[in-house]
Amino acid sequence: MKTRIGVLFGGMSVEHEVAIISGLQALHALDTNQYDGVPIYITKKGEWYTGSELTSIDAFKDTAAVTKMAKRVVLHTDANGRHLLIDPNPGLFKPKVIDEIHVAFPVTHGTFGEDGALQGLLEMNKVPYVGCDVLSSAVGMDKVSAKTILKGAGLPQTDYLWFYSKAWSDDREACVKRVESELGYPVIVKPANLGSSVGVERAVDRTELEDAIDLVVGFSHKVLIERMVDNLKEVNCSIVGDYEGAEASVVEEVAKTDEILSYQDKYMNQGAKGMSGSARIIPANLSAETTAQVQELARRTFLELGCSGVSRIDFLIDTVTGDVHINEINTIPGSLSFYLWEPSGKSFTQLTTQLIQLALKRARERASLTFSIDSNLLSMHSKGGKLGSKG
Known part of the structure; x- marks a missing residue:
């Protein structure tokens, strides 16, 4: 069967x-x-x-x-x-x-x-x-949590800050001043826990910042604000595997119609391969050295967050300074990033087969662990009091 x-x-x-x-x-x-x-x-x-x-x-x-x-x-x-x-x-x-x-x-x-x-x-x-477990899924989805872990690991990211939506409703002026003093303009404002560029806005002044935050708090209780990268080039790299071995795909460069890759760019335009309508350059126009750097940072991100299966890690590159910044991880990427594996000789069918095998491997490993013990402390409990003793 x-x-x-x-x-x-x-x-x-x-x-x-x-x-x-x-x-x-x-x-x-x-x-x-x-x-x-x-x-x-x-x-x-x-x-x-x-x-x-x-x-x-x-x-x-x-x-x-x-x-x-x-x-x-x-x-x-x-x-x-x-x-x-x-x-x-x-x-x-x-x-x-x-x-x-x-x-x-x-x-x-x-x-x-x-x-x-x-x-x-x-x-x-x-x-x-298939895919990431509970913890890595939750962390990967929450951009603030992911950034905190990656920052602790010393991996490069843009300067950022975040606050809860309640802080915004309690004292808008304090939030705005914090952004202006710590980051300045322009900035990118985004929900902490959504993908597909939903709710992501660019702000170049106070009015645009306030409007962007008003939009974001309708999607998320956490507001993430990042300093915008100058001379921006966006590239992505997919990783497949688990803690024992993580393989990096080719790197893609993402073309866009505005300063931010929008939902419209990703899904509504025509002509690109796969689900996304965004134009792609595969492989990206990068030096061999920068390509290798992106692939290694993608692997480290995947492993630091405890991921499994297939993920896509997105990067922001300043084309003048050459600085590479990790933007975010997508633990269930659009089209499972099959278009990044085909140039390496791995078909979509081979990719899904590998993902299923990784899922079965994790299930076997988990089956060998002990999650409960064969005892009943309540049956040994004295009948003295309602709450019993603690020690």
């Missing part, structure tokens, strides 16, 4: 539609000689659906219609360790099993899918899953 791979896509995120495209790309890239793909669509409300109706991108032009045709399911791991997709409205005597999966393959960008929430659900159900 083939291994059944549950490819999860969509999700409760502003990146919902992007995740549908990425997820279906991954589903169709599976090696059908080894795996049977099971599409699992997560709606914006968090409902799970499966069925053959969910395998075509055209079907999602009308999500209401496609979910009526598909089957609503919930994940359940039974006493025999089988990972079942069951009808949420069970029969009288036993749940109705719709399908079964052996490995979960999350391709869910953004909140509740890339931030550790979905990974936690899969952990609790003991389902092997």
